[in-house]
Amino acid sequence: MNLENIPEYLKENASWCLWKYETRNNKEIKIPFNPTTEVCASYRKQKGKCTSHQIKNSQVEEILLREIRxxxxxxKYHExxxxxxxxKxxxxxLNQVLRSQKKELEDSKDRIAKLDSIVQNLY
Structure with missing residues (x-):
């Protein structure tokens, strides 16, 4: 499952987790998995299980399908x-990237000017 496909409002809510399977001692066990932190908070505290904040993959897929629809x-109706x-x-x-790159360019030009000044002062 690609976590990038989960709607933002679900990703922002860190109170749910998924299950993933891991093999330990030749036995497959379910490990709670929070897509935001990549580890369930209660599992991280060595409790080893999630409480009421769990959600099954099938439920996530249902939610995603409903949102896609x-x-x-x-x-379709408001093309x-x-x-x-x-x-928009x-x-x-794109504007955000452009602003960032312009700032980087200006910083680079300033740095080059300072380096030019240092080199001229050396000679």
Whole structure:
């Protein structure tokens, strides 16, 4: 299961976990797995089990499928609005990357200018 496909509102809620199987002493056991921390908090404290904050893979898959259906239905019936939302999100991300790269470029230019000054002062 790809954890990147889990909706943000579920990933932000660290009060649930999944199960993964591990083999120990030639026996397959279920280990609670929190996708945010990668280890269940109660398991990390050596309790060895999760309490009421567990969710089965099948339930996560149901939630994901329901969310995918909502998004595809929205895209189907509100195509232009969906395209606008996607473009807005993409543009926002690109602008963020561009700002970051511009800052890095300015910092590099400043550093080069300082190095040039140091080299000129040496000679």
């Amino acid at each position: 909502k998004v595809t239905a929205f895209a 232009q609005e969906f395209v606008d939302l996607v473009l 999100k993409k543009t926002s991300k």
